[in-house]
Amino acid sequence: MxxxxxxxxxxxxxxxxxxxxxxxxxxxxxxxxxxxxxxxxxxxxxxxxxxxxxxxxxxxxxxxxxxxxxxxxxxxxxxxxxxxxxxxxxxxxxxxxxxxxxxxxxxxxxxxxxxxxxxxxxxxxxxxxxxxxxxxxxxEEGVLERAQKVAQGVAWARDLVNEPPNVLTPSALAEAALGLGAHGVEVGVLDEEAIRALGMGAFLAVAQGSDQPPRFIHLRYRPAGARVRLDLVGKGITFDSGGYSLKPTESMATMKGDMAGAAAVLGAFLAAAALGLPVELRGYIAACENLVSGHAYKLGDILKTLSGKTVEVMNTDAEGRLTLADALAYAQKEGAERILALSTLTGAAVVALGEEVAALFATEEGFGQEVQEAARRAGEKVWPLPLEGSYREKLKSPVADLKNVGDRYGGAIVAALFLAEFVKVPLVHLDIAGPAFARKAHALGPEGGTGFGVRTILALAEALAREGA
The missing domain is CATH 3.40.220.10 (Leucine Aminopeptidase, subunit E, domain 1)
Known part of the structure; x- marks a missing residue:
């Protein structure tokens, strides 16, 4: 090092x-x-x-x-x-x-x-x-100190992604999050019974195929004098087999990194607390595994989400949007004013933009531009894709409020439209499936987790703090 x-x-x-x-x-x-x-x-x-x-x-x-x-x-x-x-x-x-x-x-x-x-x-x-x-x-001392605190947050996010899935289970991810308590972050963890009591039916359905119990992690960083708030949601699938819509071996090999959105949220909380950023942050992570067993959810199942909407499952490998749906609804119930969600959601985003650029979807143009500008300052590459409203037809189900997938075309857009169904406040979703995991060594690190998103979150939080000052 x-x-x-x-x-x-x-x-x-x-x-x-x-x-x-x-x-x-x-x-x-x-x-x-x-x-x-x-x-x-x-x-x-x-x-x-x-x-x-x-x-x-x-x-x-x-x-x-x-x-x-x-x-x-x-x-x-x-x-x-x-x-x-x-x-x-x-x-x-x-x-x-x-x-x-x-x-x-x-x-x-x-x-x-x-x-x-x-x-x-x-x-x-x-x-x-x-x-x-x-x-x-x-x-200058301030330059070195800030860079070290930011890099520490990125490195922790990378470590979490790089841990093998037999080590970083949902419970282990929750334990790692609890360590943020030593840095002034309030951390709560809900077990399976509490998750069920809340009514997170979509999240629980994805989790039910694994022997590893799910965990719902919520975080709060509240520095004195903070006048603005940013809510963060990170996808926390610690391993994704695809369920009954099983992935091929080549695609499954890097699926320990399907919790890179959650890792970015955790890394950002660590760095924000170390930097003393004057903005309130709240974070939400639905952590589980998506595996195959006699208990696993199936195609054709109808799930009731925390929001009350029902979803017909047409692909068990479109699991991330189900866990995020409940996490987003929870964030809204907690009074979120604006939400930034990060997830390794679709291969379609990688097909569209390659492995170095994240897809940005915004329900409100101004917030989307703020996130895009924050990413530019942070040196992380994002590019906006449209939330084409007519594509919502692809999500219509004859037996439920929504399907969890459409057809093969416009998959990243359809997934983002699905997420937008569960919130009424401004939402920006970053589909980081491409840049979250490097398949070969690069200028800013080795093969593996990149910690993508940590620096963008911090740059956005700083910008919002300036606006609220």
Whole structure:
């Protein structure tokens, strides 16, 4: 892992076994020019002789009598988070334990990228990767402190997604949530009996195929002086087999990550409390497994939801929208003013937007734009898709108020329309099925859970707090 600290010394003066020098398409950048002059032009010659073009992520490690220098390419100016993530990964491969660098471009995104890019999930491996401490020159304390708290929330969300499903059961997820109590978050957990007493028939139907009992988690962060409130709902399916509409092996292999929406909500609560954000947050997670057994719910079943609406089950692999329907109705009963829901809901969203972009659906345009702008500031990619009202016809059932699926076309939109049936307050739903789980290593982390959504939630909460000030 990568640890960060501040240093008042510049890269030229710092006593470190490894110094980072940035190289752009135009040559050495920043303190690299002064260091090159002190070394008699040695760095410039190395750049020319190696044919370095300053492309993003391009690197060359030099062993000099004065110490080691890592020449690192910046490419054309872009997202500082990506560059920071790539640098962190390059540094960890060098084998050094200490290094010094200055931030490239805007400090905060670069520092956040360093922390996100160095994330590892290796608790089940015999051998752990060696760490490195990077001293950052000229970085304000507030920048480093904020980035560390945000990255901590993202890392926890990633950890939860990466845990194997035999470890992270619904009860284990609830226990993890209870740990937020130590950070000033009020946490309540409802067991199966309490869930049944509330009338969450859709949630219980999904859960009934598993021997692992369901848990309903509700959270509240109430800092003194908060004038605005944001309610969060996260899909919490800790493993999804598809039920009787069984998934093929390839599709099921990553279904431990079907609770990535819940993980994002939990990670955001951790970071928000650490940052002391002046906004009230409430969170709701319906946690269960979707498995096959003699007790599992079936196609053709009719379920009564917390809202009173009935749903005819036409696909047991469209389970997330059923658990979310009850969670959304619960949030509304609790007085939600606006709701942001995050879920790995549909493969259709991945087909439409690929694996890096989340689909955004908004019942109220202004709130949707606020979420989209928050995601842009946070460096997370979302794109709005329409809540096409005419597609609601696909959800009509001859025997119930709704079906839980339509036909094969417009699946992500139809799923979002289904969710909108259960709330009357402004709702934004982020379908994060694509970006929530990386199938290969990338600039901001390894294969596995990405913690997508944590940073967007925090950016949105900060924006709402400013509006309410």
């Amino acid at each position: 990568l640890a960060l600290r501040r240093t008042e010394a510049g890269v030229l003066e710092a006593k470190a076994p490894l110094k980072v020098v940035f190289v752009g398409p135009e040559g050495l950048l920043g303190s690299g020019k002064a260091l090159d002059e002190a070394l008699g032009g040695l760095l410039g010659r190395a750049v020319r002789e190696a044919g370095l073009k300053g492309e993003a992520g391009e690197s060359l490690l030099l062993a000099l009598s004065e110490g080691h220098v890592l020449l690192f390419g910046t490419g054309q100016e872009g997202d500082g988070r990506v560059l920071g993530g790539r640098l962190a990964q390059a540094l960890l491969k060098t084998g050094f334990r200490e290094a010094v660098a200055e931030p490239y471009g805007e400090a905060y995104p670069f520092v956040e990228g360093l922390l996100l890019g160095s994330y590892r999930f290796d608790r089940y491996k015999e051998r752990e990767e060696r760490g490195l401490t990077l001293a950052l020159s000229g970085v």
